[in-house]
Amino acid sequence: MSQESTSTPEPDVVVVGGGLVGGAMAFGLARAGARVCVLDEGDVAFRASRSNFALVWVQSKGMGMPEYAAWSKRSADGWRDLARILQEETGVDVAHSQPGGFTLCLSEAELQQRVDGMTRLHNQINMVEYGYEVLDHAETKRRLPDIGKDVAGSIFSPVDGHVNSLRLFRALHEAMQRRGVDYRPGRPVDRITPEASGFRVFGPWGEIQAPRIVLAAGLDNARLAPMVGLHAPVKPSKGQVIVTEKTAPFLHHPMVTVRQTDEGGVMIGDSQEDLGFDTVVTQPIVSLMAERAVRMFPRLAGLNVVRTWSALRVMSPDGFPIYEQSTAHPGAFVTTCHSGVTLAANHVLTLAPAILAGALPEAVSPFTARRFHVPAHA
Numbered sequence: 001m002s003q004e005s006t007s008t009p010e011p012d013v014v015v016v017g018g019g020l021v022g023g024a025m026a027f028g029l030a031r032a033g034a035r036v037c038v039l040d041e042g043d044v045a046f047r048a049s050r051s052n053f054a055l056v057w058v059q060s061k062g063m064g065m066p067e068y069a070a071w072s073k074r075s076a077d078g079w080r081d082l083a084r085i086l087q088e089e090t091g092v093d094v095a096h097s098q099p100g101g102f103t104l105c106l107s108e109a110e111l112q113q114r115v116d117g118m119t120r121l122h123n124q125i126n127m128v129e130y131g132y133e134v135l136d137h138a139e140t141k142r143r144l145p146d147i148g149k150d151v152a153g154s155i156f157s158p159v160d161g162h163v164n165s166l167r168l169f170r171a172l173h174e175a176m177q178r179r180g181v182d183y184r185p186g187r188p189v190d191r192i193t194p195e196a197s198g199f200r201v202f203g204p205w206g207e208i209q210a211p212r213i214v215l216a217a218g219l220d221n222a223r224l225a226p227m228v229g230l231h232a233p234v235k236p237s238k239g240q241v242i243v244t245e246k247t248a249p250f251l252h253h254p255m256v257t258v259r260q261t262d263e264g265g266v267m268i269g270d271s272q273e274d275l276g277f278d279t280v281v282t283q284p285i286v287s288l289m290a291e292r293a294v295r296m297f298p299r300l301a302g303l304n305v306v307r308t309w310s311a312l313r314v315m316s317p318d319g320f321p322i323y324e325q326s327t328a329h330p331g332a333f334v335t336t337c338h339s340g341v342t343l344a345a346n347h348v349l350t351l352a353p354a355i356l357a358g359a360l361p362e363a364v365s366p367f368t369a370r371r372f373h374v375p376a377h378a
């Protein structure tokens with residue numbers, strides 16, 4: 001096996017995967033002073049990062065794990081800094097805006113279900129505090145004049161926002177490369193072996209060594225993690241998205257299923273289906289999404305759809321992130337989550353510097369995969 005040819009010295013850290021999570025980790029590590037090499041299979045792989053809904057979303061997150069609500073809120077709070085840093089370092093405006101988000105409900109029963117869910121969420125011990133309001137039809141219409149008569153009411157929270165996700169992806173890549181990250185596309189990692197001095201990483205392209213390794217390979221983390229004594233039982237969860245032609249700005253807040261992008265198109269999403277590695281767009285799901293969106297905003301019926309797509313979320317068994325350092329092979333970390341846009345600020349500003357320092361922060365201690373190791377009862 002040949003050594004991967006390189007003009008740069010051995011990196012301090014190899015990051016496997018150059019999606020939103022790997023990009024954020026690599027940029028954060030380089031910003032903190034590390035020499036970083038990113039090995040990325042590239043667009044041929046399943047890549048949630050180029051097909052998501054672009055929300056920076058906090059409301060409704062963390063049922064069953066309030067630490068996740070706190071982690072999401074912390075990232076939402078850090079997003080203004082991240083957007084500013086990316087703009088300063090790359091000149092790319094990621095169109096971050098955090099005007100607060102709505103969850104629109106199309107019946108009284110749906111609204112009541114949401115209200116009950118929010119009450120249970122916020123009644124949890126150690127739940128992070130943030131405001132939210134339950135609005136009836138009239139108050140929702142006062143704030144969102146274009147809603148249809150079928151909207152029974154909504155939940156509004158001031159913490160939610162959105163970005164231009166493709167520009168975020170580009171900005172992270174540009175930022176990491178300007179910081180000297182050695183980004184290598186077309187380098188799938190087949191195998192990793194722990195050694196006394198670190199980790200040896202192999203692929204059809206050759207091999208490379210580093211004292212630290214960060215697994216950020218999305219769905220492939222499930223295969224790679226056991227090679228370094230970690231466990232990342234992530235599975236695909238399919239989401240379908242519709243985008244319309246551009247139209248004059250009318251929607252100044254993101255919703256969990258409808259948002260107008262900074263460029264004018266309206267995105268409608270995003271379903272959740274557990275169908276393995278299937279990425280086919282299916283008409284019944286897309287029709288249902290469109291029908292609900294038109295009931296929310298009747299003016300959408302007059303817009304042409306320009307594209308539909310589906311993509312795979314990177315989902316752990318309980319839906320929460322997995323962040324862990326290997327105890328068998330210290331220096332190996334796994335980082336995976338299904339909200340890589342929302343959590344990008346934490347990944348760049350908190351997690352990456354902590355990994356360089358050698359230990360994960362206390363705030364992420366609940367997110368180890370040890371929570372899945374429940375002993376079987378007799």
Ligand SMILES: Cc1cc2nc3c(=O)[nH]c(=O)nc-3n(C[C@H](O)[C@H](O)[C@H](O)COP(=O)(O)OP(=O)(O)OC[C@H]3O[C@@H](n4cnc5c(N)ncnc54)[C@H](O)[C@@H]3O)c2cc1C
Nearest residue numbers: 017019021041042048049053055189218239339340341342
């Ligand atoms: C429909 C949909 C809607 C979403 N909406 C939102 C949202 O509104 N807000 C939000 O915060 N998040 C959202 N997400 C989730 C977000 O897109 C993901 O959290 C994020 O993209 C995950 O990034 P990742 O880098 O972990 O994985 P990926 O984007 O899948 O990237 C993995 C990377 O690893 C590389 N790779 C894989 N295997 C290997 C290997 N063996 N060797 C080398 N490289 C490898 C791939 O080439 C790829 O570049 C959504 C996702 C979907 C699918």
